[in-house]
Amino acid sequence: MGLYVDNLSVQIKQTKLVKEASLKVSDQQCVGIIGPNGCGKSTLVKGITGVLAIASGQIELDGLDTRTADAKEVARNMSVVGQFNEVNFDLTVEEMVLLGRTPYKKLLEGDKASDYQLVTKALEKMELLAYRHRNFLSLSGGEKQRVIVARALCQETPYMVLDEPTNHLDIKHQLRLMKELKSLNIGILTVLHDLETAARYCDYIYAMKEGVIIAEGRPEEVMTSELLTRLYDVKCEVYRNPFDQGLNFYFKEEEN
């Protein structure tokens, strides 16, 4: 059981943006992808979630070949929180979150009381109950982000793939979101820029540079001063904070 990505490559025009990436997310495991701007993290996630066509490789989700399986079946197993959540139509927050129930419905099937209960639960978790009847487009960046996460929660999938989910969120909502994701006890694959968040919440980390996964392991194995210096081209010192002994990082620009 698990999400298996084997030798996945994504190519746009003549350029291979992701080169033979392999990774695994066991059920109930929180897995992070870290790496500098433009290294291919979003492209990898888009390849895994079917947003971009892949040039080669295999993706298997609990035995399901996601490229050939029925789209609704895939959506019942994997929810997606993308990096940019702009939409061209103005739905209310409730309508946006209800979209999470679509994979469970037949054509033209209406929404049931149980669907609305799930929406309420998801909105509560993301502290959005008061926004239920607001237009999605009128929300702030962070509020929109929380709506998209609420939609994914409403989808009730055993796996969730997220691209920088803490983007736009203030500290309180970042902590709340990560705690909520962990408490779901589902398989999570998430791109994270904030290394302290990655170290604190991820069970396993993949480090990516120039389209290649160059290291993997538990946070304390991967997030070493040497690897992070190599990954980000800045000097990095790793230390434990005095509050929970978590991994913290001190960065300094490389001197020429």
Ligand SMILES: Nc1ncnc2c1ncn2[C@@H]1O[C@H](COP(=O)(O)OP(=O)(O)OP(=O)(O)O)[C@@H](O)[C@H]1O
């Ligand atoms: N459609 C496209 N056409 C050409 N180049 C692209 C396209 N999409 C992405 N790229 C390039 O591919 C590289 C990887 O982009 P990607 O968005 O995957 O990076 P990322 O690691 O997620 O970066 P960030 O941390 O900045 O979000 C970048 O150099 C980007 O400019």
